Amino acid sequence: MSGFGELKAVLRIRPFRRLWAVLGLSSLGDWLGLLAASTFAAAQVDNSAAQGVAFGSVIAVRLLPALVLGPVAGVFADRFDRRLTMVVCDLIRFLFFASMPAAALIVDDSTLVIAWAAVATFIIETTAMIWTPAKEAAVPNLLPRARLETANQLTLATTYGITPVLAGLVLIGLEKLVVVIFGGGDVRPQGVEPSEVALWFNSLTFLATAITVFFGIKEISGRRTAAVERKPGMLKEFTQGWAFVSRTPLVRGLVLGIFGAFAGGGVVVGTAKFYAVSLSAGDAGFALLFATLFLGLGVGIAAGPKIVGALSRRRWFGLSIVLAAGSVLILALATHLVVAVAGALLVGVGAGMAFLSGTTLLGGEVADDMRGRAFAFVQMGTRVVLMLTISLSSVIVGAGGSRHLNLGFKEFEVSSTRPLLAIAGIFGVIAGIVALRQMDDKKGVPFFADVLGSIRGRPLSPDEPKAAQGIFIVFEGGEGAGKSTQVRHLAEALRGLGRDVVVTREPGATPLGERIRSLVLDPPEVTGEVVTPRAEALLYAADRAHHVASVVRPALARGAVVISDRYVDSSLAYQGAGRTLPVDEVSWLSKWATGGLKPDLVVLLDLEPAVGLARAGRRGDADRLESESLAFHERVRYAFLDLASADPSRYLVLDASLPADSLATGVLQRVRHLMPADEEFDIAEILEDVAETVTALTGDELTDELPSGGTRV
Numbered sequence: 001m002s003g004f005g006e007l008k009a010v011l012r013i014r015p016f017r018r019l020w021a022v023l024g025l026s027s028l029g030d031w032l033g034l035l036a037a038s039t040f041a042a043a044q045v046d047n048s049a050a051q052g053v054a055f056g057s058v059i060a061v062r063l064l065p066a067l068v069l070g071p072v073a074g075v076f077a078d079r080f081d082r083r084l085t086m087v088v089c090d091l092i093r094f095l096f097f098a099s100m101p102a103a104a105l106i107v108d109d110s111t112l113v114i115a116w117a118a119v120a121t122f123i124i125e126t127t128a129m130i131w132t133p134a135k136e137a138a139v140p141n142l143l144p145r146a147r148l149e150t151a152n153q154l155t156l157a158t159t160y161g162i163t164p165v166l167a168g169l170v171l172i173g174l175e176k177l178v179v180v181i182f183g184g185g186d187v188r189p190q191g192v193e194p195s196e197v198a199l200w201f202n203s204l205t206f207l208a209t210a211i212t213v214f215f216g217i218k219e220i221s222g223r224r225t226a227a228v229e230r231k232p233g234m235l236k237e238f239t240q241g242w243a244f245v246s247r248t249p250l251v252r253g254l255v256l257g258i259f260g261a262f263a264g265g266g267v268v269v270g271t272a273k274f275y276a277v278s279l280s281a282g283d284a285g286f287a288l289l290f291a292t293l294f295l296g297l298g299v300g301i302a303a304g305p306k307i308v309g310a311l312s313r314r315r316w317f318g319l320s321i322v323l324a325a326g327s328v329l330i331l332a333l334a335t336h337l338v339v340a341v342a343g344a345l346l347v348g349v350g351a352g353m354a355f356l357s358g359t360t361l362l363g364g365e366v367a368d369d370m371r372g373r374a375f376a377f378v379q380m381g382t383r384v385v386l387m388l389t390i391s392l393s394s395v396i397v398g399a400g401g402s403r404h405l406n407l408g409f410k411e412f413e414v415s416s417t418r419p420l421l422a423i424a425g426i427f428g429v430i431a432g433i434v435a436l437r438q439m440d441d442k443k444g445v446p447f448f449a450d451v452l453g454s455i456r457g458r459p460l461s462p463d464e465p466k467a468a469q470g471i472f473i474v475f476e477g478g479e480g481a482g483k484s485t486q487v488r489h490l491a492e493a494l495r496g497l498g499r500d501v502v503v504t505r506e507p508g509a510t511p512l513g514e515r516i517r518s519l520v521l522d523p524p525e526v527t528g529e530v531v532t533p534r535a536e537a538l539l540y541a542a543d544r545a546h547h548v549a550s551v552v553r554p555a556l557a558r559g560a561v562v563i564s565d566r567y568v569d570s571s572l573a574y575q576g577a578g579r580t581l582p583v584d585e586v587s588w589l590s591k592w593a594t595g596g597l598k599p600d601l602v603v604l605l606d607l608e609p610a611v612g613l614a615r616a617g618r619r620g621d622a623d624r625l626e627s628e629s630l631a632f633h634e635r636v637r638y639a640f641l642d643l644a645s646a647d648p649s650r651y652l653v654l655d656a657s658l659p660a661d662s663l664a665t666g667v668l669q670r671v672r673h674l675m676p677a678d679e680e681f682d683i684a685e686i687l688e689d690v691a692e693t694v695t696a697l698t699g700d701e702l703t704d705e706l707p708s709g710g711t712r713v
């Protein structure tokens with residue numbers, strides 16, 4: 001479960017708290033009703049065959065309304081006042097639950113009593129089909145969006161965890177109570193059989209919820225009163241609902257995923273008995289598999305949000321379906337009970353997480369006026385899919401038995417449950433992937449990196465669109481590697497070609513950046529204190545964010561060539577490798593700051609730190625980073641080289657001890673490939689111009705400043 005504090009926070013919201021109490025009560029009623037109505041019907045007859053028929057017909061009658069009424073139930077929830085809809089439904093259920101034991105009191109003929117029980121159950125179920133979407137659609141209106149997930153955790157845990165157990169206990173308690181008060185079976189008066197008492201009790205729970213909703217949760221009413229007059233006819237609303245589900249990618253993806261999960265679940269349930277046999281695990285194995293499946297469900301619902309952290313809920317949903325279905329494949333292949341138990345646990349975890357994220361997405365992202373129909377659609381579909389897959393798969397498995405498989409070197413006994421589970425698993429995985437594609441809200445962001453990042457609290461965000469025309473070139477390297485010199489070279493060459501060139505740098509290309517630059521680079525004697533590593537990383541990131549947004553992107557957008565002296569790699573090398581902050585964190589920070597803007601080309605000027613520092617030293621006072629140890633600069637150098645080798649197509653690595661003009665040639669040659677074909681240029685000619693310009697600009701005959709070891713090309 002989410003933190004206790006979060007639970008308390010949702011329960012502090014009064015209308016939700018009351019609705020939760022109502023839900024707990026009516027769900028207790030539902031479970032009691034399910035148990036009691038069927039045992040009640042069975043108790044009316046003696047022989048076991050007739051008992052079976054009675055039991056079965058009550059169950060069937062509970063599923064039928066889903067087929068008949070499911071499609072229109074949502075129209076009620078969207079069209080009429082949801083509070084009144086809920087109240088009327090509860091009153092109907094109150095009356096019809098009471099009518100079952102009442103009928104037994106009045107009528108003597110047990111066939112009639114059973115028939116009435118079936119009719120009453122049918123009506124009760126029909127009502128539930130209308131009540132549930134109204135309730136589901138109302139919940140998101142009672143809560144802030146951020147609390148919806150926790151609220152759903154609480155609701156699901158109540159409906160599927162607490163109340164079924166409680167219902168069982170209540171039934172046992174009633175049984176004992178009846179015996180204590182009225183004595184054993186033969187001497188009891190009519191109408192107080194335990195199942196009858198349960199039905200009376202059940203009837204009262206619905207009266208209680210009707211009263212609470214009517215008087216206590218007025219907030220459920222009172223939405224968009226103005227829109228009501230403009231409502232189209234019911235039939236129109238119904239077709240609109242279908243159209244909405246089939247045309248909205250999010251809802252289509254959700255529906256597909258949920259149905260896939262339920263189909264997989266249905267096959268697992270339908271084949272479970274035979275599956276346990278195929279593991280030679282018997283009844284105890286069967287029970288164990290079921291128990292772990294439910295345990296997994298609980299874990300998925302309770303711990304899911306904590307585990308996936310900040311992951312996009314849409315992605316989480318798709319991932320959960322794939323996890324559940326993939327684990328069905330584990331079940332299909334498991335030859336040992338331990339493996340099967342692990343598989344069942346994972347099926348449960350995946351299904352529980354899918355259930356939670358699916359409900360939350362549906363509640364949070366479907367607009368209020370469509371929500372009832374969307375929930376009704378899912379409610380109907382899941383019941384139908386579940387019923388079909390459970391019955392079909394148990395029939396198929398029952399008929400299929402097991403086959404003897406001879407592979408020549410080894411022989412196997414393959415139960416027909418295995419291929420069936422495998423098919424269900426594959427089908428589910430495909431459904432999950434398709435669902436994910438339909439509704440992915442982070443297209444283009446690598447999936448697994450995002451999942452891992454999110455689990456660690458640092459989700460990746462989709463890149464902001466990059467302007468198509470401009471070219472972004474970055475120079476990287478250690479101190480004194482010659483970046484500024486090469487930037488000037490390249491800029492002049494491209495300007496000579498008539499290109500719009502923007503020369504910039506990090507840190508400090510903007511007025512804000514200037515101030516950040518002095519905060520981060522001025523020596524401690526000036527600033528009065530040493531910048532701590534994380535603060536340093538954040539300051540560079542802040543400079544970068546501002547720089548990209550106010551200088552780089554606008555220039556690229558108008559088609560300019562942007563040449564920057566340093567960019568993201570400097571942070572990875574200096575703050576990551578140099579300061580030894582975790583590189584993935586620094587990388588995430590930069591990605592966030594830049595909106596994912598990557599350079600088209602990074603020119604890495606690689607140089608021995610000692611040589612570079614000597615060159616830089618000639619420029620005067622060393623800044624904070626220049627005065628770091630040689631080991632620091634060694635780490636920085638190798639970090640740059642690692643980055644380049646990880647993505648060679650984007651990098652040009654040059655030996656910076658070469659003369660400046662030959663480096664410039666190399667750079668130009670590479671940059672040429674980035675230009676549109678019609679702008680290809682004659683290198684020799686431009687280089688001559690460039691050499692002249694640079695000499696004129698700097699006054700340096702650069703090529704004469706060759707350090708020893710440098711060679712002319």
Ligand SMILES: Nc1ncnc2c1ncn2[C@@H]1O[C@H](COP(=O)(O)OP(=O)(O)O)[C@@H](O)[C@H]1O
Pocket residue numbers: 477478479480481482483484485486615616618656657658659660661663700702705706707
């Ligand atoms: N290829 C080169 N060979 C020798 N000296 C160079 C070369 N490129 C630049 N220099 C000199 O090295 C010093 C630092 O160059 P600069 O371009 O400012 O490096 P950075 O911007 O990487 O710190 C300058 O005095 C510059 O003239």
Ligand SMILES: Cc1cn([C@H]2C[C@H](O)[C@@H](COP(=O)(O)OP(=O)(O)O)O2)c(=O)[nH]c1=O
Pocket residue numbers: 478479480484506507521540565566567568570571572574575616625626
């Ligand atoms: C952009 C950036 C620079 N730096 C450091 C590297 C440099 O030592 C310093 C300033 O860079 P720069 O202005 O390029 O200095 P120089 O001309 O001496 O190479 O900032 C980082 O540590 N992280 C970063 O993200």
